[in-house]
Amino acid sequence: MTYRYMPNQLTLFPTETKQYDMWLLRELLNNCIAHSEYTYGGRIYLNEYEDRIVLANPGSFLPGKIEPVLDPGYNPPFYRNQLLAETMVKLNMIDSQSTGIRRVFRIQKERYFPLPDYDLSNRQQVKVCVYGKILDENYSQILFKNPDFDLETVFLIDCVQKGIKIDKSAVKYLRKLKVIEGKMPNIFLSAAISETLGEKTQYVKNKAFDDQYYKDLIVKYLEQYGKAKKKDIRILLWDKLPEVMTDKQKEDKIRNLLSALRKKNIITTDSKNQQRSSWILVSQLKQE
Numbered sequence: 679m680t681y682r683y684m685p686n687q688l689t690l691f692p693t694e695t696k697q698y699d700m701w702l703l704r705e706l707l708n709n710c711i712a713h714s715e716y717t718y719g720g721r722i723y724l725n726e727y728e729d730r731i732v733l734a735n736p737g738s739f740l741p742g743k744i745e746p747v748l749d750p751g752y753n754p755p756f757y758r759n760q761l762l763a764e765t766m767v768k769l770n771m772i773d774s775q776s777t778g779i780r781r782v783f784r785i786q787k788e789r790y791f792p793l794p795d796y797d798l799s800n801r802q803q804v805k806v807c808v809y810g811k812i813l814d815e816n817y818s819q820i821l822f823k824n825p826d827f828d829l830e831t832v833f834l835i836d837c838v839q840k841g842i843k844i845d846k847s848a849v850k851y852l853r854k855l856k857v858i859e860g861k862m863p864n865i866f867l868s869a870a871i872s873e874t875l876g877e878k879t880q881y882v883k884n885k886a887f888d889d890q891y892y893k894d895l896i897v898k899y900l901e902q903y904g905k906a907k908k909k910d911i912r913i914l915l916w917d918k919l920p921e922v923m924t925d926k927q928k929e930d931k932i933r934n935l936l937s938a939l940r941k942k943n944i945i946t947t948d949s950k951n952q953q954r955s956s957w958i959l960v961s962q963l964k965q966e
Contacts, residue, residue: 681696681810706733707733709778714737714758718802738798738804740756743798794807892915897959905958907956912932919931936957
């Protein structure tokens with residue numbers, strides 16, 4: 679199907695493309711044929727969804743993970759089906775020495791589409807998901823503005839848009855490129871990128887306020903209403919915490935804020951029973 683999208687903010691007209699590149703699909707399907715573990719007696723599956731196609735074949739992924747394959751200098755240790763793979767290469771059905779997978783990734787990169795996802799959680803099956811639509815316009819805008827980014831860099835940016843955890847060195851590297859902001863694990867597009875994309879509102883929702891801001895809110899609430907249950911503080915702060923935080927992270931944040939105020943002797947509880955107690959200002963308690 680034809681897919682329309684806006685890869686940048688500099689044009690009034692959307693880009694039109696097919697949801698999937700036909701060479702890409704043929705390469706991945708032929709890879710399934712060439713690298714299946716036929717002794718398992720399994721099948722090759724191609725499942726089409728509204729926005730993605732998932733291919734699966736029996737057998738483990740010989741490189742172990744996808745990152746090494748993106749390195750231009752990578753060579754596979756061996757072919758599982760040597761004769762079959764060599765014959766398919768001679769017939770131009772597949773590229774040799776894993777260059778096909780790198781080309782698949784480059785095609786998606788050049789289309790500003792998400793990179794393929796390789797699911798290797800099952801050691802007896804290789805599953806790859808190819809996206810036929812944009813997941814995050816911010817990702818596409820970054821690729822459009824930075825066409826010289828190599829596949830390894832785009833792979834890291836793709837992980838960020840999908841919420842996939844990356845290590846500290848990768849985070850440090852992306853910070854140098856000024857494409858992310860936030861604290862681990864809640865990293866997101868930087869302010870500069872968000873402003874160029876016209877997404878200042880989402881940036882504000884993602885960015886945390888200073889802790890003092892939240893503490894002041896709690897104190898002002900207690901000054902006005904006298905006391906507050908934990909659920910009242912939760913309602914007060916919940917929507918003001920960054921959207922990128924999980925529910926558990928928000929709960930932990932609120933608990934830490936209350937604990938910090940208590941240690942500074944600013945607030946305390948009016949009962950030792952945690953189920954029934956309320957938070958009050960120490961100054962109000964002294965007045966009583």
